[in-house]
């Protein structure tokens with residue numbers, strides 16, 4: 001029987017499916033404006049890919065740990081701003097080096113927080129390209145300065161666009177110029193050295209999971225500059241505290257959140273989204289429905305197949321799911337880490353393998369910044385590498401365990417080269433596969449998010465928050481401007497802004 005929507009049920013202003021950072025920023029912004037907001041989260045805690053789990057005295061970040069958006073000034077510090085809106089704050093710890101690269105041909109390089117130091121490190125490897133290096137990264141700063149001078153809200157709102165254009169015409173024209181551009185084209189304008197271009201590729205790949213040719217210039221402008229401006233700052237208490245603080249602020253502002261509340265259907269009437277149904281059959285009605293699930297989960301699972309709008313089908317012809325990850329969450333004896341070890345590392349032995357499953361290895365050691373996340377005398381190492389869910393399907397329980405053990409062994413062997421004695425110093429190990437990511441993060445195939453199928457025109461193809469279904473909005477990394485906590489916070493600000501206008505707040 002199809003669920004009946006009783007007129008006696010209260011109609012909330014906004015129902016948000018999912019409490020990732022995108023969903024929570026939307027929720028808090030709207031609650032702060034006085035909207036009646038309900039967040040429905042399928043899991044036990046908020047945060048999604050920026051959540052955490054605890055084992056034997058260790059507090060592990062499930063995913064994100066290189067956090068942008070906690071700067072003190074400008075307009076691009078969206079996490080700081082989101083928390084401020086609902087009168088909560090987050091202590092953060094400065095990370096002096098964004099990442100330490102361990103790359104082929106002994107390219108061993110630290111991206112220092114101080115811009116000039118980073119440039120000097122890179123120029124030391126490519127002295128013949130000094131001018132090109134400076135011109136390329138300076139061009140990224142141009143993008144950043146444009147973004148950082150305007151209030152980042154909904155590009156779907158004409159009044160805001162007009163106001164912003166009148167106040168900051170040059171910044172707006174700059175952004176219009178960069179919107180359709182990709183990093184690869186800009187980099188090749190200034191840089192000829194093939195090895196250096198490969199470095200630019202991995203600079204992009206490390207957060208966009210595609211090469212420079214497929215990475216939008218707008219996103220690169222943000223990441224390559226903000227790491228030296230607002231910097232990378234780790235939240236004291238672990239990444240999971242960001243979502244917890246947002247929930248605290250949401251509730252202070254009068255909003256509500258329910259956990260273990262899995263939405264199974266977005267309900268429509270005469271083509272308009274009017275409510276949601278939970279797995280337990282409960283129905284909620286809302287004037288506006290927001291999905292923080294991925295595009296694939298929203299349009300193929302929460303809506304019946306015949307309701308997928310044509311523009312979403314078309315979008316899937318341009319974008320596909322990125323791979324998920326194989327993740328090792330380790331507790332290790334502190335003696336394993338040499339003095340001066342940085343928090344984030346990227347390891348690649350062969351450029352040909354950069355985008356291959358098991359190719360690039362990402363490493364985070366958050367206890368170097370916040371020792372309280374592990375028992376005294378121990379550190380957390382989170383090592384992860386892209387992998388497809390298909391590699392992990394159709395296995396018996398024992399085959400699955402054996403494959404996990406073998407894959408973990410390979411990762412540990414690679415880490416041993418940088419941290420000798422790691423294997424012997426292991427105190428705790430938990431291995432997550434793409435299946436784990438799918439199950440616990442509620443993301444189809446455990447995907448990290450959408451990536452272009454081919455070279456597209458920069459960010460122009462990424463959808464904004466409104467969908468072709470009236471009353472239904474999307475927020476999070478399937479929407480403009482893509483993956484990363486600060487990026488989904490941007491999407492949350494934009495979504496809340498658009499809904500606030502639509503509801504007259």
Ligand SMILES: Cc1cc2nc3c(=O)[nH]c(=O)nc-3n(C[C@H](O)[C@H](O)[C@H](O)COP(=O)(O)OP(=O)(O)OC[C@H]3O[C@@H](n4cnc5c(N)ncnc54)[C@H](O)[C@@H]3O)c2cc1C
Nearest residue numbers: 018020021022042048049063064065066263476477484485
């Ligand atoms: C291993 C890894 C490392 C990363 N590293 C970084 C990093 O260092 N820095 C960085 O900035 N970013 C990083 N990211 C990316 C970043 O974590 C994500 O882009 C971001 O957290 C996504 O936020 P979101 O709001 O789109 O949604 P998500 O985090 O996916 O949250 C969506 C929420 O919706 C819930 N949900 C889904 N479907 C339903 C349903 N039907 N009913 C109810 N609830 C539902 C989910 O349970 C989840 O809580 C990393 C990601 C991973 C996986």
